[in-house]
Amino acid sequence: MRDVARWSPPPLIRNPWLRYGLYLGGAVYLALAVGTLHINWARLALGLERGWAFVSAFGHPNIVTHWREIEEGFIESLTMTVVATAAGVAISLPVGLGAARNLAPMPVYLLCRGIIAISRTFPEIIVAILFVKMFGFGPLAGVATLAFATIGFMAKLLAEDIEDIDATQMEAIRATGASPMQIINYGVQPQVMARFIGLSVYRLDINFRESAVIGIVGAGGIGATLNTSFERYEFDTAAAILLAIIGIVMATEYASSLIRGRLR
Amino acid sequence: MPITENKLWRRHTPAGSLIRWVGWLLAVALLVQCWDILNENTIWDFVYDAPAQAADLIGRMFPPRWSVLPSLWSPLWDTINMATLGTLLGVLLGTPVAFLAARNTTPSAAFIRPLALTVIVSSRSINALIWALLLVTVLGPGVLAGIVAIGLRSIGFVGKLLYEAIEEVDNKQVEAIEATGATGPQRLIYAIVPQIMPAFAGIVVYRWDINIRESAVLGLVGAGGIGLQLNASVSRLAWPEVTVIFAAILVTVFISEWVSAQVRQRII
Numbered sequence: 393m394r395d396v397a398r399w400s401p402p403p404l405i406r407n408p409w410l411r412y413g414l415y416l417g418g419a420v421y422l423a424l425a426v427g428t429l430h431i432n433w434a435r436l437a438l439g440l441e442r443g444w445a446f447v448s449a450f451g452h453p454n455i456v457t458h459w460r461e462i463e464e465g466f467i468e469s470l471t472m473t474v475v476a477t478a479a480g481v482a483i484s485l486p487v488g489l490g491a492a493r494n495l496a497p498m499p500v501y502l503l504c505r506g507i508i509a510i511s512r513t514f515p516e517i518i519v520a521i522l523f524v525k526m527f528g529f530g531p532l533a534g535v536a537t538l539a540f541a542t543i544g545f546m547a548k549l550l551a552e553d554i555e556d557i558d559a560t561q562m563e564a565i566r567a568t569g570a571s572p573m574q575i576i577n578y579g580v581q582p583q584v585m586a587r588f589i590g591l592s593v594y595r596l597d598i599n600f601r602e603s604a605v606i607g608i609v610g611a612g613g614i615g616a617t618l619n620t621s622f623e624r625y626e627f628d629t630a631a632a633i634l635l636a637i638i639g640i641v642m643a644t645e646y647a648s649s650l651i652r653g654r655l656r
Numbered sequence: 657m658p659i660t661e662n663k664l665w666r667r668h669t670p671a672g673s674l675i676r677w678v679g680w681l682l683a684v685a686l687l688v689q690c691w692d693i694l695n696e697n698t699i700w701d702f703v704y705d706a707p708a709q710a711a712d713l714i715g716r717m718f719p720p721r722w723s724v725l726p727s728l729w730s731p732l733w734d735t736i737n738m739a740t741l742g743t744l745l746g747v748l749l750g751t752p753v754a755f756l757a758a759r760n761t762t763p764s765a766a767f768i769r770p771l772a773l774t775v776i777v778s779s780r781s782i783n784a785l786i787w788a789l790l791l792v793t794v795l796g797p798g799v800l801a802g803i804v805a806i807g808l809r810s811i812g813f814v815g816k817l818l819y820e821a822i823e824e825v826d827n828k829q830v831e832a833i834e835a836t837g838a839t840g841p842q843r844l845i846y847a848i849v850p851q852i853m854p855a856f857a858g859i860v861v862y863r864w865d866i867n868i869r870e871s872a873v874l875g876l877v878g879a880g881g882i883g884l885q886l887n888a889s890v891s892r893l894a895w896p897e898v899t900v901i902f903a904a905i906l907v908t909v910f911i912s913e914w915v916s917a918q919v920r921q922r923i924i
Contacts, residue, residue, distance in 0.1 A: 608877060
């Protein structure tokens with residue numbers, strides 16, 4: 393028998409030059425990146441002890457000592473989430489309609505796409521810094537931040553949904569002599585409504601998660617409480633807050649998947 | 657025949673309409689209640705002042721102080737490294753978790769699968785900034801805390817998307833490999849891995865793109881990178897510098913988004 397080369401599965405990148413070039417480039421980059429890391433080993437050794445203290449704090453989370461602050465933080469986070477989602481969804485409706493190429497004229501389309509692009513480009517935390525400067529410390533800055541981020545997210549997905557709808561239904565409504573508002577109400581809305589509600593619920597879920605973060609820069613919510621507990625090295629309180637966040641996120645995620653499952 | 661009231665077409669039955677109406681009522685009541693709480697905690701004098709504040713802020717941000725740009729290259733390099741090495745860490749830890757969580761590859765659906773799913777949910781529910789906050793107190797400020805934060809955050813994302821991809825593989829190919837008498841690891845390598853490879857590459861590049869965005873702000877809590885510079889400039893109220901840093905972050909984000917879109921277009 394002839395000596396046959398052993399079979400091997402085909403690689404993901406066919407071109408061998410590109411493949412090995414990428415491997416080589418990756419290796420060089422990795423060496424450079426690790427070379428410029430500057431790790432302070434003495435601080436790290438100290439940190440491991442503290443890290444262990446933190447991990448073991450999850451064994452005895454302490455929610456009692458700072459119960460008032462924790463309760464206030466969570467209520468604030470949840471209210472911020474609800475108000476910001478409602479406001480953001482309400483504003484995203486006209487923006488989303490305007491950003492759908494099959495509904496809006498060119499100038500409106502460009503304007504709405506511009507709003508979406510601005511809202512999606514900046515990370516929430518940076519927007520939060522600016523809003524805290526404008527509105528002062530407190531939950532309102534957080535609401536503004538979350539609503540701002542919600543507009544971009546919801547409007548983009550709504551516009552994409554509207555662009556994908558079945559045009560014949562819209563034409564059928566138009567053929568009855570419907571006004572533009574009626575066309576949107578009877579030709580477009582029934583086709584996108586279920587997904588829009590599903591996405592709103594999903595966004596509610598995201599906004600709660602984000603509300604836990606923007607408190608770090610002073611925009612209210614549980615993030616501020618968490619930040620304080622870390623600064624005081626009260627790991628047992630921090631562990632309790634983190635566990636509560638994970639619990640609430642799991643619950644909202646479950647509820648939102650349940651609602652979205654029923655809508656489909 | 658004239659159209660009478662009860663012949664008019666209605667979308668929902670009376671009971672259905674009532675349930676919907678009550679649902680909306682509850683939602684509005686909740687919203688009003690939340691607004692009340694918010695109202696109590698807001699100092700409205702600051703809010704009325706907001707347009708003036710915004711105008712003032714913009715006035716101070718321009719013209720940008722471009723002379724700080726050369727001092728930003730090193731933090732930017734750190735930011736990109738944090739994102740890349742963090743993604744690498746997340747992929748290394750997230751891939752085994754995904755195989756343990758997928759119904760068709762998990763060694764035990766009763767014990768290990770729920771455990772793996774818990775790891776995924778925990779990692780996903782906590783934002784990278786919170787991970788960084790935690791790791792800065794533990795490991796000390798610096799790039800390492802950022803890398804670990806990005807890595808821990810990425811486990812959930814990579815794990816979730818990858819286990820869904822694994823569960824969606826074509827089972828015929830798996831059966832064909834099994835029919836040749838393949839062992840467990842051979843089944844993974846020859847039947848499942850080739851099928852999820854494009855999804856895997858897409859997930860990694862996508863997560864890298866998100867991580868660039870997140871690592872740019874991790875410095876706000878002391879985890880190195882350009883966010884550290886941003887924090888310093890904001891604290892000193894050096895708004896012309898802040899403008900330049902924003903511009904640098906935006907350009908980096910745009911480039912990473914473009915790279916990620918190109919790569920994903922090629923492989924999917």
